[in-house]
Amino acid sequence: MKKIRVLIAKPGLDGHDRGALVIAQALRDHGMEVIYTGLRQSPQQIAQAAIQEDVDVIGLSSLSGAHRTLFPKVVQELEQRNAGDIPVIGGGVIPSEDIPYLLEQGIKKIFTSGSTTDALASFIKELMQVNGHVVSKPKKIAHIGIAVQNIEQALSFYTDMLHLDLEHVEHVESEGVKVAFLRIGETRIELLEPLHEDSSIKRFLEKQGEGIHHIAIDVDNIEARMTQMKTNGVKFSNDAPTQGAHDTKVAFIHPKSAHGVLIELCEQMKGSE
Amino acid sequence: MNTENKYEQAWKDDCNELSKRFPEREDQFTTSSNIEVDRLYYSKNEYDEEKLSFPGQFPYTRGIQPTMYRSRFWTMRQYAGFGSAKETNKRFRYLLEQGQTGLSVAFDLPTQIGYDSDDVMAEGEVGKVGVAIDSLKDMEQLFDNIPLDKVSTSMTINAPASILFCMYIAVGEKQGVPLEQLTGTIQNDILKEYIARGTYIFPPKPSMRLITNIFEYCQAHVPKFNTISISGYHIREAGSTAVQEAAFTIANGMAYVDAALESGLDIDQFAPRLAFFFNAHNNFFEEIAKFRAARRVWAKIMKNHYGAKNPKSWKLRFHTQTGGSTLTAQQPDNNIVRVTLQALAAVMGGTQSLHTNSRDEALSLPTEDSARIALRTQQIIAHESGAADTVDPLGGSYFVEELTDRIEAEINAYLEKIEAIGGAVQAVEEGYMQREIHQNAYETQKRIERKDEIIVGLNKFVLEEEVNPDLLKVDEALEKAQINALKNIRSTRDQAAVDNSLQAIKKHAQNQSSNLIPYILDAVKAYATVGEICNVLRDEFGEYSGI
16 A cells, blocks of 8 residues: 655744654654655745655644745645645644634644543544545535424425425435425425334434424535544434435434434535436 | 861852852841841861862852852743734833843744745745744834843844844944944854754754854954854753753863864953753753753863863853743643742752743743733742742752753763764754754653653643633734835845845855954845845855754
């Protein structure tokens, strides 16, 4: 198997490379080839080195507070050289409130103080399993699932009062539910009615009554995504994706991992839609 | 009179002599139960000139002064600096109002590596880890309304130390303070930059020359200034053990002594102005023993190896900072407790000055609240704990004395290895110390990940949900403002004077036997910038590119 090649780089003027050196050695111990740039690298130099060395991933380390300026610059320099597909991850002294900004700027992940080298290594390995590409961002909400006692009775509210169009109705035997899809913009509302006593929708209705049951997010690479999330401690209701309604593969994230919301990952099978 | 009594008598005489200038804080120290606390506890039978003498006597295991903190507390010196000179000046004045007794300047990275704020290399770094200083103008603002004859100032500056030091002298002159009254310390320790801290500019040889130029200049003109602070702090932060910290620092110290001797300076003239800077980590007794052992090793080297005659040359005086890398981003308030333990170890170890870290330093620069708690920690140790009421309270402890002896032996073993390599400069160039430190850093990380080493709140006693504390933010607009101010200086100064002074530096840089300090002083007075002066020197000296 080809070894994963990693560039560890110190952008800016910060001279603290204890972390960078420790990580370089840890990744080598995990069987990767690691190139360390040394101190004081400009974003241009880092992008050039990454291309020249043909690396699979770049790790940036900064402890001086310059990450907000320099990390996004590395991503931009890569894009300018048509190498925007090389994922960039970062670490160092980085306040948690800066992380959303950095992710928005195209950094794939920030490892802060206290992260283990093993977690970093497995993150990189996961990245590489998805064909060297990071799983892309979910594009939209596929549907919002609403549990109802009886579809026939509920439907008239959605079609007559809200003026939504009924797309189709089907039985999903694996989940023990009958579902109705109503289109709204590029997403849908999914009404769920239990088919028998063992259905999870039945239990939901008994516990909480009618109401919002889950939110489904449209994703690609559902298997790789699941593996990656699982290594990061996210819990799923089932181990592998199952056949969902409307020609999809689906997986449910346990509400405990998603702050109380049942989230369904939902991948359209090729050729449908 | 037998030998023991002779030393005891000498110590008592020292105490009496000292009390004329610095009387003890109390006539009689007591505990809460009114038990009298003596100046020193000692056993006359255990007196040993190799190991345990009286405080203020060779080899200084029990401290470099006869009465230690009974006369004066250590200097409470908090390292501070961020953003602009104006902002940092405000923080300095705040800290002085809060009872801090010395200043310590943190410079931003462009300043430390000799780039002006508008240099492309400075992008994103201006004012981030310290104050941005481009020209004398910034330095004037930094010490605005702070009389330099009243405070002592420590400056963490290394590769361009000569330039920032000259700016400090120039500010002093403008305030009307005679040079011989200026007190403070410049870090000026380039070897540990190559080893651990990374803010080098020039290769070792010309760097060592700049350092000896400073020694020589200060000896003649600024006699009360500490010309170097030989630093183990950053070596430890980079991952060394306590023994490696002390050993590599002392090895570097010997390299500076060698360089100064080689340039023709007299040891008893420059050695009394050498200062040290150590770290304090969590292993309480080991840290205390490390300080005691380092004093003993240095005293013996200076006296026996170099033949220094002046007792002031034998004394290892040191500043301590608590260990930044021991702080956790998780449950940051726990760091206050770590800092307390480390600070107490430094005091038990006989430090001359102390910086206590703030609880939020694993996350960002400290807020004003955090900086105040850090200073209060020292004040509580000084005024409430009683730890300062007798000299070397742990002296004679079987454990501490044994640890001190062992650490001394292990330091000496390292010194022999480094000598075999050809001295500290050679060892640095071969990467010997760097490898030793990295090896230990890696093993430490593995131990923590395996939970063989417990860090409370990090790998044990972890909280599920962390509260995000308020953090200090350096305003992103600062970089622009600093660049504008710099442009303004460049357009209003006497450019011909700047050019001439830079030309003079260039000429004298080429002449090995010239002392560069007077020429650098002329240049900073003409408002030449840190970057401009460093660029002249880069052209002449070349740049160090790491190994």
